[in-house]
Amino acid sequence: MCRVPRSSVTHPPVPPVGQVLRRYPGTGEPLSCEPLTKGLLNHGYRVSTTRGRYFLKHHLDKHHLDDASGDHATIVRQHRATQQLHSLGVPVAPPLAATEGETVTVIDGRRYALHPWVDGLHRDGAHLTTAQSRRLGALLGAVHTGLERVMEAAPPPPAQERSPDPADTFTLIDELLAAARGRGPRDAFDELAVHRLVERRALLEQHAHRRPPTPGGAARGWVHGDFHPLNLLYRGADPVAIVDWDRLGVQPRAEEAVRAAAIFFVRPNGELALEKVRAYSRAYRRSAGAGAGELAAAVHRVWWERLNDFWILRWRYRLHDRRADPQFPAVSALAVWWTRAYDAVAEAFTG
DSSP: OOOOOTTTTTTOOOOOOOHHHHHTTTTTEEEEEEEOOSSSSSSSEEEESSEEEEEEEEESSSSOOOOTTTSHHHHHHHHHHHHHHHTTOOBBBBOOOTSSSSSSSTTTTTTEEEEEEEOOOOOOOOGHHHHHOOOOOOOHHHHHHHHHHOOOOOOOOOOOOOOHHHHHHHHHHHHHHHHHHSSSSSOOOHHHHHHHHHHHHHHHHHGGGGGOEEEESSSSSEOSOOOOOGGGEETTTTEEEEEOOOTTTEEEEEHHHHHHHHHHOTTTTTTBHHHHHHHHHHHHHHHHHHOOOHHHHHHHHHHHHHHHHHHHHHHHHOOOOOTTGGGHHHHHHHHHHHHHHHHHHHHHOOO
């Protein structure tokens, strides 16, 4: 029934499609089930039945990033949030309700959710006009203000919410350098990894004094948590569904806006399309009611975060997972370019 490729990195189990569908009245009999390969976390499948098409999601209990997004209560909270956002007109695809009204189906200890299938394409910043970039910023602002309306009050920040410590990063760089240099024979990726690690260590030594303080005054709130091109579907010029709410959580809202822009608008050489960033940020600030100072602080914190972050190399060398490797050239170049063009980037977000 479900064609799961043997080459899959995570070896997803074949989902019990028939058992799941029987919990959802009117969904029909299964005809086909195909795994989707673009996601990096939970397993997703496109299911065709005698009544239509659906997206079946298998929520995993643990991820590479050691979060708790797979526990039952957290999944239910995500589902309720999308249902309520949908009622506000935010483009989402809430899960279907099963026989007893629940949205999480548990079979053999595994948690599944069934969503309507949404036809659409993923579009990154290269495919967006300036006007569409503006609309993207307004959409994220609507997500943040919508979540503020439908979610419970945000909890206070953790007592030790701190920015990355360069001393820890230097230790990680040494470990990753040893792993990359110790591979034999090394390939082009390993050579680039060594180059970027040495380069980044020099940048950190130069800019260690710019480590941002604890974000005590930042406007915290509920955010999507993973707003990027693979989690937004377009039909033509229109965004039709924000998907994958696994990282719904509380953090400084403007930081999500900056992180999203750094993914949507990064070019293959690591530069940001600053005119599109400017249009996007202005629209976000109007939609979310965020001030230029809030965005400036977020730019500084996300820049520092990127300067200290090596998640793709940790996946490759610690977990032997290469699915994120194609992102590394642009992501690693961005941290270097952003450091050199810091003032121009800050102006694009705040001007």
